[in-house]
Amino acid sequence: MRRPSVVTVGNFDGVHLAHQRLLRSVVETARQTDAAAAAVTFEPHPARVLAPERAPKLLTPLERKVRLIEEQGIELLVILPFTREFSCLSPLEFVSQVIMEKLRAAVVEVGPNFRFGHGQAGDVALLAELGREQGFRTEVLPAVEVRGERVSSSRIRELLSEGRVGAAGRLLGRPFAVYGSVVRGIGVGSKQTVPTLNLAPYEEQLPKRGVYVTQTKVGRETYESVTNVGHKPTFGEHRLTVESFLLNFSGEVSATAMEVEFLHRLRDEMKFPSPAALKTQIQKDARRSVRFFRLLKLFRQRQTQSFAPARGE
Structure with missing residues (x-):
């Protein structure tokens, strides 16, 4: 990358209201700092590699997910092949190799439950600490609720399995x-x-x-x-x-x-x-x-x- 970026990382399955808020925040921060708005996601879903028997069915297959993410204004979408070898990266290695070397991150924006690195060892506190060491700012956005219900991909799947398509649509935003x-x-x-x-x-x-x-x-x-x-x-x-x-x-x-x-x-x-x-x-x-x-x-x-x-x- 020639210029610094504002980055977010996630599976973004469903590209629901919480994802949309996060992606739009990345775009706005990038605009204010003259940086590139970037998002990192994975293919296949990590659970399909690490625990296929428990892997969720997808709300949005990859092609549709890409389109929905781009509609939020993201300039650069990085789709990382998720393998067992990749899953073994430590939190420090993930930040160094992906966030800094590939994307030259100036700001990293994530949700409150963000986890990263081998065994999901990294959390937002560790991300902020690594940011201070490596020169990027960490911003943690609050959870998004609709009618008192927290927006998440897993909750949307639950609603769909119950046939509550209207409630699922409210959390998706469509x-x-x-x-x-x-x-x-x-x-x-x-x-x-x-x-x-x-x-x-x-x-x-x-x-x-x-x-x-x-x-x-x-x-x-x-x-x-x-x-x-x-x-x-x-x-x-x-x-x-x-x-x-x-x-x-x-x-x-x-x-x-x-x-x-x-x-x-x-x-x-x-x-x-x-x-x-x-x-x-x-x-x-x-x-x-x-x-x-x-x-x-x-x-x-x-x-x-x-x-x-x-x-x-």
Whole structure:
């Protein structure tokens, strides 16, 4: 690096509100000091190397995480390959080799629970001490809370596993979403119930099995939708799938990729006595979803009006 940097380090899974605040702080400090705004993250997630049996499913796969971090204004994103050899770096070696040699850090900004080095031996106190020795300033930002709840990736995963997608979205600062290719389903939807778009098998974090009000993005278009996360028990047990029924849409979709944003949970996935009974329930789900979107639009209109300046101001 030719110029000093302001640096933060983390997994940043989900790039949630606490991550966003930290990243924006790095950008602002860098702007004030004429330094580069830099972030360091790891691939794969360290737990997948050190304890794969306990490794969490990701909220944001790498490609999406990179985009979300860059949207916060970060100039330089360093993605370090995480290996067992790398995990053996002591706190001092990590600071010397990564923070100073690679990035010439003038300021390092982290959250209150930041740990680093072999066995997570380093904490914010040690980071500050090493900073004084090696010439960088350490700034520790406070935890972020939303409605009295501390924002963290692990808490967001818990909420999703309970189906509480609205609460998870509040901590993320946006709806929780999954992404992937569009694949052919088992063929029963268009023939016996309703036509759906099927997401390719997804190995990362999903909400609890059930039916949700969603928005499905296909190409440049976004459609109001109802999405099922489950095993299609009415038609026998199948692999876990994510399939969206697009509301107020007819025709063919030619796009090869889709993104599903989860807004509200409607119900558990159920086994119905017949495809006809399932189709009737899907139609009820669709009507509830249409009402949800109608109320959402009304709420947003009132919000906009409440913030609009009065005439003459």
